[in-house]
Amino acid sequence: MSTVLKPAASAGAGTGNRAAAGTVLTSRWTRAGLGLVVPVLLLGLWQLVSVLGVFSAVQLPSPGAVLTSAADLIERGELGTHIAISTQRVLTGFALGAALGLVLGALLGLSKLADVLLGPLFGAVRAVPSLALVPLLILWMGIGEDSKVTLITIG
Numbered sequence: 001m002s003t004v005l006k007p008a009a010s011a012g013a014g015t016g017n018r019a020a021a022g023t024v025l026t027s028r029w030t031r032a033g034l035g036l037v038v039p040v041l042l043l044g045l046w047q048l049v050s051v052l053g054v055f056s057a058v059q060l061p062s063p064g065a066v067l068t069s070a071a072d073l074i075e076r077g078e079l080g081t082h083i084a085i086s087t088q089r090v091l092t093g094f095a096l097g098a099a100l101g102l103v104l105g106a107l108l109g110l111s112k113l114a115d116v117l118l119g120p121l122f123g124a125v126r127a128v129p130s131l132a133l134v135p136l137l138i139l140w141m142g143i144g145e146d147s148k149v150t151l152i153t154i155g
Helices: 015-022 028-035 037-052 063-076 079-110 112-127 130-141 145-154
Strands: 002-005 024-027
Touching: 024 028, 028 037, 037 063, 063 079, 079 112, 079 145, 130 145
Parallel strands: none
Antiparallel strands: 002 024
């Protein structure tokens, strides 16, 4: 199915030129193809940077190395396990963050005293980017699940 997309007519000078230049015939396949242009260019740039040795394979593995590793995980049946663990971390962190946010938000919103006492502290903590806390979380909690879930909770 093809559709014709025409810009909406607007009042003012120059709408005739815009309407003539902006009339484009597109289809679902054309839009999908155009939507792939930037990802394909980024993939090509990634491959080029890998081939030229701008970064070492440890810093930025080539797309082929990533695909090989993915195929290896699939063959060994481990990819699903890793995806499940990551999903569990995200859901746990989100649930904790949502619950804490709801409780603390209600407390600060309903109590003037809590707002005066805790508002500046939460404002300061909120201004710190989550990734800046990674070294502290690793020092305080180690590199295990707790630090990862805590980072997601904070986010």
